[in-house]
Amino acid sequence: MTSEELLQKVRKIEIKTHGxxxxxxxxxxxxxxxxxxxxxSEVREYQPGDDVRSIDWNVTARMNRPYVKIYEEERELTVMxxxxxxxxxxxxxxxxxxxxxxxxxxxxxxxxxxxxxxxVGVIFFSDRVEKFIPPKKGxxxxxxxxxxxxxxxxxxxxxxxxxxxxxxTNAQKxxxxxxxxxxxxxxQLAESQEPRGKREVAPIVIASRKHDLSAIQIYDRRDAELPxxxxxxxxxxxxxxxxxxxxxxxxxxxxxxxxxxxxxxxLETVFTKTGMRTVSLRTDEDYxxxxxxxxxx
Numbered sequence: 001m002t003s004e005e006l007l008q009k010v011r012k013i014e015i016k017t018h019g020x021x022x023x024x025x026x027x028x029x030x031x032x033x034x035x036x037x038x039x040x041s042e043v044r045e046y047q048p049g050d051d052v053r054s055i056d057w058n059v060t061a062r063m064n065r066p067y068v069k070i071y072e073e074e075r076e077l078t079v080m081x082x083x084x085x086x087x088x089x090x091x092x093x094x095x096x097x098x099x100x101x102x103x104x105x106x107x108x109x110x111x112x113x114x115x116x117x118x119x120v121g122v123i124f125f126s127d128r129v130e131k132f133i134p135p136k137k138g139x140x141x142x143x144x145x146x147x148x149x150x151x152x153x154x155x156x157x158x159x160x161x162x163x164x165x166x167x168x169t170n171a172q173k174x175x176x177x178x179x180x181x182x183x184x185x186x187x188q189l190a191e192s193q194e195p196r197g198k199r200e201v202a203p204i205v206i207a208s209r210k211h212d213l214s215a216i217q218i219y220d221r222r223d224a225e226l227p228x229x230x231x232x233x234x235x236x237x238x239x240x241x242x243x244x245x246x247x248x249x250x251x252x253x254x255x256x257x258x259x260x261x262x263x264x265x266x267l268e269t270v271f272t273k274t275g276m277r278t279v280s281l282r283t284d285e286d287y288x289x290x291x292x293x294x295x296x297x
Contacts, residue, residue, distance in 0.1 A: 001204075004037040009080075009150050009252070010143060010147055011024045011103045013107050013146055013150070014107070014143065014146065015105060015109040016104065017079075017104055017108040017110075018110055018111045020111075021109050021235050022196055025170050032064060035224070037171065042060050042069075042070050042274045043056050043067045043068065043069055043070065044067065044068060045065065045066070045067055045068075046060075046065075046066035046067060046068050046105070047068075047281070050068050051068075052069040054069050054070075054238045055067070055068050055069075056069045058067060058095055061186075066095055068273060074116070076118060076119070077113070077116070077118040077119070077176070077177055078118065078120075078135045078172065078174070078176040078177070079109065079113045079118055079119065079120045079121075079135070079176065079177050079178070079179070080096050080120075080121050080122070080123060080135065080168060080172060080176050080177070080178040080179070080211075081109060081110065081112075081120065081122045081123070081145075081178075081179050081181060082122075082123045082125060082161075082164050082165070082168060082178060082179065082180045082181065082182075083102060083106055083108050083122060083123070083124050083125070083181065083182075084102070084125060084126075084148065084161075084181060084182035085099075085125065085126055085152060085154045086125075086126045086127070086154070086156075086157055086185075086186065086238055087126075087129055087158075087186040087236075087237035087238040088159070088183055088186065088237050088238055089102060089183060090237055091220055091222075091223075091226075091237060092220050092283055093220055093221065093222045093286045094220070094282075094283060094284035095283060097220075097283070098183055098218050098220055100115075100168055100283075101138040101218050101281075101283045101287060102149070102218050103146070103149040103150055103170070104287065105181060105200060105216060105218065105287050105291065106122070106145070106149055106179075106181055107142070107145070107146050107149065107288075109179055109291075110145050110146070111140045111142055113142075114137060114139060114141075114142055117137065119135035119136055120135055120136070120137075120141070120142065121133050121134050121136070121168060122145055122146070122148065122149075123164055123168060123171075124148070124152055124154065125150065125155050125160070125161070125163060125164035125167075126157060126158055126159065126160070127157075127158030127160040127163070128156060128160060128163055128164060129164060129167045130134040130152070130154045130155065130156070131148070131152060132167070133145060133148065133170065133239055135158075135176075140172030147181065155158075157237065157238045157239075157240075158238050158239075159182075159185065159186035159187055159238060159293050160188075161180070161182060161184070161187045161188075161189060161204070162188070162189070162202065162203040162204070163203075164180075165204050165207040166179075166203040166204040166206075166207075166210060167182065168207055168211065169203065169206055169207050169210055169211075172210075172211065175210060175211055175212065175294070176212070176215075177212040178207070178211045178212065178213045178214070179214050179215075179216055180213065180214065180215045180216065181216045181218065182215075182216075182217065182218070183217060183218055183219050183220075183221065183223065184215075184217050184219075184263070184267055185219075185238075185263075186238055187267070188202060189204055189266075189267065189270045190204070199246050202276055204270060204276075205274055208275060208276055213217060213274075213276050214277040214278065214279075215267075215271055215276055215277070215278040216278075216279055216281070216290075216291075216294065217278070217279070217280040217281070218281055218282075218283065218287075219280065219281075219282055219283070220282065220283050221282055221283075221284065223255070223260065223272035223286060224257065224260045225253070225257050225260070226245070226252065226253045226256045227247060228247055228253065229247050229248075230246070230247060230248050231244060231245070231246055231248075232244070232245050232246075232247050233245075235282045246283060264280075277294055278294075279293055279294040
C-alpha cells in the first residue's frame with residue numbers, strides 16, 4: 001500500500017467512524033463506561049452516619065480521633081484496545097477482510113473515547129505483543145492509531161491472547177476499560193493454567209478482575225461453515241500449512257461446522273465465568289448494531 005493509498009483509507013475510515021462515534025455511540029459510551037471507578041480524594045474527621053469501613057486507621061491512630069477516607073468518582077477514563085494482528089485476520093470472503101472490520105470497530109471505539117475527553121491506547125498482538133501505543137488524548141493520536149491499524153504488519157503470525165492480557169495487566173496499573181478485538185481462532189483461553197504442574201489463575205481471569213474487559217469477536221462466514229465446492233486447497237494463515245479438502249463430503253462440512261461450534265461454546269464458558277461482556281459479529285454484518293448491543297449489556 002502506497003502512502004497516498006494509506007492516507008485515502010485513513011480519511012475514509014475517519015469520516016465513517018468519527019460520525020458514528022459522535023452521533024450514535026457518544027451517549028451510550030458515556031452512560032456505560034464513564035465514572036466506573038472511585039479515586040481517593042482526602043481524609044476528614046469521622047461524622048455520625050459515616051461508614052465505619054471507610055475509617056483510615058493509620059490517621060486515626062496518629063490523631064487520636066477517628067478519620068475517614070473520602071473518595072470521588074473518576075470522570076476521566078483510560079480505554080485500551082487489544083487488537084489481534086495474527087495471520088488469521090487476513091481472510092474475508094464476502095465484503096471485506098477481518099482486518100478491515102477490526103480496524104473500523106477499533107477506530108469507532110477510539111473516536112468515542114476522545115469524544116468524551118478520555119485517553120485511548122492500543123496493544124497489537126499475535127503470539128506475542130507486537131506493538132504498544134500508550135494511551136493519549138486527541139484527534140491526532142486517534143489518526144495515528146488508525147494508520148497503524150491499517151498498515152501495521154506483525155513479525156509473527158500465531159495467536160496468544162494470554163500474552164496480550166498479561167501485558168495489559170502489567171502495563172496498566174490503574175483500572176481501565178479494555179476491548180479485546182479478535183477472531184479468537186487459535187486462542188487458548190481457560191480459567192486456570194498449569195505450567196510445570198502448578199495450578200495458576202489464568203491471565204484472562206486476572207485481567208477481568210482488575211479491568212473492565214469486553215470481548216469483540218470478528219469472524220468471516222467461512223470461519224463457521226464450509227461451502228460445497230468440491231476439492232479445495234486451503235492454507236492455515238498462522239502456520240502456513242496447506243491441505244486439500246473435499247468439501248463435497250457432508251461429513252467434512254459437518255465436522256468443520258462442529259469444530260467451530262465447540263470453539264464458540266468453550267469461549268462462551270470462559271467469558272461467562274469471568275463476567276465479561278461479549279459480542280460476536282460477522283464481516284458482512286452491521287457492526288453498529290453489535291456495538292450498540294455491547295454497550296447496552
